[in-house]
Amino acid sequence: MLRHLVIAELQSLRRLSLSVLSAATLIVGLSLVPIAWGVPILKVLGSVAVVLISLGIAVGCTFYLVYRYWQTMHKAPAYFTHTLPVRGGTIFAVKMLVAIAYQLAAIAVSAVFLWALHLAQGVAAGRGLGEVMRADWQALTDVLQLASWPVTVLLALSLLLSVVSMIVQVLATLSLFTRPRFASLGVAAPVVGVVLLYLANQIIGAAATLWIPLGMRVSGPDAGTVVAQGMWSDIVAALRYGTEPQVVGLGSVVAGLLLTILLWQLGRRTIDRHLAL
CATH class of the missing domain: 1.20.58 (Methane Monooxygenase Hydroxylase; Chain G, domain 1)
Incomplete structure (x- = not known):
């Protein structure tokens, strides 16, 4: 079927x-x-x-x-x-x-x-x-x-994930905001949902980039290698001593994947149990 x-x-x-x-x-x-x-x-x-x-x-x-x-x-x-x-x-x-x-x-x-x-x-x-x-x-x-192969693969997967996440998150959000609890918003409900989704992505992505221990070194002899480090320590050092960040955080990739999986499950559950036409 x-x-x-x-x-x-x-x-x-x-x-x-x-x-x-x-x-x-x-x-x-x-x-x-x-x-x-x-x-x-x-x-x-x-x-x-x-x-x-x-x-x-x-x-x-x-x-x-x-x-x-x-x-x-x-x-x-x-x-x-x-x-x-x-x-x-x-x-x-x-x-x-x-x-x-x-x-x-x-x-x-x-x-x-x-x-x-x-x-x-x-x-x-x-x-x-x-x-x-x-x-x-x-x-x-x-x-x-x-670039090393791990970095190349990671960047390619990140680009692919960004496209998949955008589609899944937006469509799932549209369904989530058709629930009866949002009926008072009328036709504005899906618009409100997409705006809230955008804000959530920005906040979660920024926090994940800073604190999730996954990043890539951008300077030094090991530039281009993936390390278990976020950007928070480098940002603090840059504010205190004026140094350049040595690591670019990749935690937003992980956070985006988790948010996409969550919205997929919520959207599917909404269609199954709370369908509103």
Whole structure:
């Protein structure tokens, strides 16, 4: 049943996704031509168009996924959604997984568009396409060689977790603030929930960065190594003696993961036990 729900959810998003992707790819492709040829004025307009479309794909996908979740889980279309012969928590999980997959895909498409812009600008500067790509690959390998594998993996997982956390936390918060206890807030309830979520993330993230014993050294012979230390001691030393912090705290990654897991569980429980349409 879970597989069928995932397939149905993907199919419901397929038509709009393909339409947007096709239109965006066409516009970006046409914009890259004057950029690569160095046509005055048009190359500037083309660059602006590619950047705006790239950002619009990623940001627009986020807003659409949030809007669609709200509509299909808590507004009029939700009456059909919750007639499916499965637990509400299962539907919640499917919505989350598909939203995460689409958001990651949107970010990947945006990255490809921006890289295509970079390649076109390199061609306009008189370099061959292969030369630009080889230079990019060399720059990437140089960066990976400078950082240790644990650090590289940790940073990659942190970026992935930030995307997953954003989707899960926002969608779960929308469901949490549909409980009857928040009915007095009316349509402002989800907005209040998202604002409170933002504030909670900032406070928890700052505290975790300072006090959770996980960080990365940024100076000295062991720069780039992960250490069991937060930033609190370095911040105190910087305030007292004017020294530069030697460690960047990574505790916010752990705190973000824990908050995401908590909100996932609360959101699933809300759908199962306190569903409000």
